[in-house]
Amino acid sequence: MGNRLSKIYTRTGDDGTTGLGDGSRVAKDSARVEAYGTVDEANSTIGLLLAVALPDDIHALLTSIQHQLFDLGGELCIPGHAAITDADIERLETQLDHYNESLPPLKDFILPGGGEAAARCHVARTVVRRAERGTVALSRQEAVRPQAIRYLNRLSDLLFVLARVLARHDGQGEVLWRHERR
Known part of the structure; x- marks a missing residue:
């Protein structure tokens, strides 16, 4: 079990640094802090998506993903630590295939929207993509396990598919991009 915080502020970060999980200190704007902060x-x-009504299976899946994202944040916060496995990525792929099989093939781009749950899912998807970009940037400077990057890549794909599912579930439907709107 991790450390228990009895006092929230320590003042140790007032100089623009923060402590990593291994005890070392780095600048708060370092690539590593950016990566785990975006995760x-x-x-x-x-969590914001989970605050609206969702089908039970999607709620359970997203709750499980939250735990894995917390683990991934720990992996990125502790240089050399491993938390995300190939099996975690395979589980995302299985869920991705499961939810995608009932959807019609995409013939057009879709715009973020399609009801509150779908729109929140699109926001989560775009933040996961940013976390992926930040983790890739970190990997260009320091060692990052490829599982971390692959996990974020599959998760953003899964959130895209879940947004499509939720748009249909809410009865809103997907918002298609009209390229000939003028």
Whole structure:
């Protein structure tokens, strides 16, 4: 079990640094802090999605994903730590295939929207994509396990598919991009 915080502020970060999980200190704007901070932000957007009515299976799936994102944040916060496995990525792929099989093939781009749950899912998807970009940027400077990047890539794909599912579930339907709107 991790450390228990009895006091929230420590003042140790007032100099623009923060402590990593291994005890080392880095600048708060370092690529590593950016990567795990954006994973935390992605987790929060999924929490916002979970605050609306969802089908039970999607609610359970997203709750499980929140736990994995917390693990991934820990992996990125502790250099050399491994938390995300190939099996985690395979589970995302299985869910992706499951939810995608009932959807019609895409013939047009879709716009973020399609009801509140779908729109929140699109926001989560875009934040996960940013977390992926930040993790890739970190990997160009320091060692990052490829599972971390692959997990975020599959998760953003899954959130795209879930947004499509939720748009249909809410009866709103997808908002198609009209390229000939003038």
